[in-house]
Amino acid sequence: MGIVSSNAPENDVDESRIKVGKPKKWAAGIPGVAVSLTRGMEQMGAARTVRTLRLLNQREGFDCPGCAWPEPRQADGEHRHIAEFCENGAKAVAEEATKRRVGPSFFAEHSVEELAGKTDYWLGQQGRLTEPMVLREGASHYTPISWDDAFALVAGKLRELADPNEAIFYTSGRTSNEAAFLYQLLVRSFGTNNLPDCSNMCHESSGAALSATTGIGKGSVSLADIHRADLILVVGQNPGTNHPRMLSALERAKAAGAKIIAVNPLPEAGLMRFKNPQKAKGVVGKGTPLADEFAQIRLGGDLAFFQAIGHLLLAQEEAAPGTVVDRAFVDGSTEGFDDYAKQVRDLDWAAVDAATGLPREQIVRIARMIAESERTIYCWAMGLTQHKHAVPTIKEIANLALLRGMIGKPGAGLCPVRGHSNVQGDRTMGIWEKMPEKFMAGLEREFGIKVPRDHGLDTVDSIRAMRDGRGKVFFALGGNFASATPDSSLTETALRSCELTVQVSTKLNRSHVVHGKTALILPTLGRTERDVQASGEQFVTVEDSMSAVHPSRGRLAPASASLRSEVAIVCGLASALLGADHAVPWASLADDYDLIRDRIAGVVPGCDDYNRRVREPDGFVLPHAPRDAREFNGTANGKANFTASPLEFPAIPEGRLLLQTLRSHDQYNTTIYGLSDRYRGIEDGRRVVFVNPGDLTALGFADGEIVDLVSEWRDSERRAEAFRIVSYPTAPGCAAAYFPEANALVALDSVADTSNTPVSKAIVIRLAHRS
């Protein structure tokens, strides 16, 4: 069966205009600074640019709405730079603080049908949403609606459902702790655990793997640990684009003597050499070489790679007992070592060769570096989490860390590098379709309510439910569900079959134009904006990738007087849905966020005395037993667990390629800042597919040709049209294209085992000539 996706080549992008230059060999420096200032000026003007960037990531300012990389902490003896932000953080802020507006006259001018024909880039560039808008059943245009009527409309549709489980409540990772806590409370008070979030598509695999091995689904290192490490592995991650401030930390570790190993199918510029724009010599000099080893692995070859390293480490231990395995730690704090050891001793080297494509000598060299390191940190991101075998792959990293005792000691540990700036905090606050019993019991105790225990739907299962008519109301607190999810045409059909779709958003996106029978847009304040409620000016709190919780205070005037904070929107809906006499005092919580924080303290583990501790300089760090005390009380057996996983890797059928979908340097997920991917040498377009030159010759294609990408999944096919081939030094057999344009190619049922994360980094495709 062939499905032609709705992701057709878009009218304002002409792939024949795309310019292709040489990939860069270094990241940041002058172009980075220049780009951040230009983008700021275009969107905000000069005065606002200076004022806004000065407040970014400072103690009195707001948390960068870009990535979750932490800020330096005073308590660790570190200080913040005056400019504690990066080029891409500045772009994220410029997008939000833009002076452009999308108000009622815009919607009167453009029909939804017309808007649906625009690209994500065009939609995002129109500016900030200013008024609540409704699309009535059968109408062609969104029209204004009052907040009260909007809440009544949603509450009415929710009450009409035969079962609360027919409603789905999505969250994206920019939502503050306060809003997230109240949102899950509202959803559970209503009677469902259907709380899918962006994390389901992101680090869910890390959470699943780490919970099983260390008992806690979060990373075990601080920023100070990174600075102190003697060996850092950066695996399946492109920090130069997605976590640029991480480069400063890597540079500092290097200056103190650390070695860096990059494992990636692409020679990403940011992994090779870094010019620190915060230092004079970084702006004009040659910069710091970063990676000491670049292992150009094949897509999905990491499980085999880490098993091979385990194999070599154990062989070395056998040759010289007591030199590699941290016996005291392994015997005292872990279980499962023998099964793991047996599994990796019987390694199939032919499978390792096929899976990784790496020279044997390089794997041996890297194993030696790991054996000799006293303080190793493993960092990873989407290159590991979005594979069918993502969870066992991450468990394999944990095996290596445990074997060498690299957890719960300074300068060592596990570092899943989170994406959205508060995605980790949202989880801590209860945004999860399967929160543990302790949390649920805490909610009931604190508020005197009943909350359901049946697990809810995650992102993929939510799409299935909407497709099958079991999901009828879809509500999103942020994000862009229609574009971020797999199988674009199927997901769009699923959303369109809903009775009601509601988007709480800052900016226009595809999810507003791929809508249910009735649709609402509820415009909200962004991170950068002043939030004034009945008791005065408010701040919110967020948690970074290293479990540090701290305040974020918006300082700019709101984009429109009609905007409401996410907290106020959740409380407004809750009052309309649950009534004024509900056990939770919704109205007063919205008036004073300190009252929300008192409730967080009463429910969320590790958040005691929350109001006081978030007000300390740099806030506080949440407890993490393995990191703090080498205790593993979160696992069933109270030990850290080795795991023995079968060697698995994606096969590449004859004449086919494996495709990964990734981010350009000029986007934030589905928000497209511009059409440039500077480090990879691409300008003026996004519909490109990067292919190894050897593969092009073998398959009979050439650089510059416009082709269709056809994915093959079981007995079905999906097609994304008109991509310009770019001959590129990616690992053989492994192609790449940008997310979200290539999401149409990801089959809904192609998911990671255990975590149910869409497999966005290993899609079997063929290139097709266009007739």
Ligand SMILES: Nc1nc2c(c(=O)[nH]1)N[C@H]1C(S)=C(S)[C@@H](COP(=O)(O)OP(=O)(O)OC[C@H]3O[C@@H](n4cnc5c(=O)[nH]c(N)nc54)[C@H](O)[C@@H]3O)O[C@H]1N2
């Ligand atoms: N500016 C900016 N910052 C962002 C974002 C953004 O879109 N723009 N997004 C945020 C979010 S939500 C997230 S989750 C993070 C994402 O941060 P990343 O995970 O860095 O994002 P991707 O672009 O998906 O890049 C994946 C990287 O992994 C490599 N890779 C792919 N498959 C494999 C594999 O099988 N093995 C190995 N070893 N490597 C592989 C790719 O070549 C690429 O370098 O960034 C966050 N920060």
Ligand SMILES: Nc1nc2c(c(=O)[nH]1)N[C@H]1C(S)=C(S)[C@@H](COP(=O)(O)OP(=O)(O)OC[C@H]3O[C@@H](n4cnc5c(=O)[nH]c(N)nc54)[C@H](O)[C@@H]3O)O[C@H]1N2
């Ligand atoms: N093929 C493929 N698919 C992927 C990925 C991939 O690598 N490949 N990556 C996955 C990953 S890691 C993630 S995290 C997801 C991201 O999925 P999402 O989080 O759903 O998507 P975003 O593009 O980050 O959401 C952008 C929208 O959020 C809204 N927004 C921005 N700021 C705020 C705010 O402060 N409040 C509110 N209420 N709204 C706001 C704006 O309207 C904007 O249009 O996508 C996933 N999808």
Ligand SMILES: [Mo]
């Ligand atoms: Mo993410």
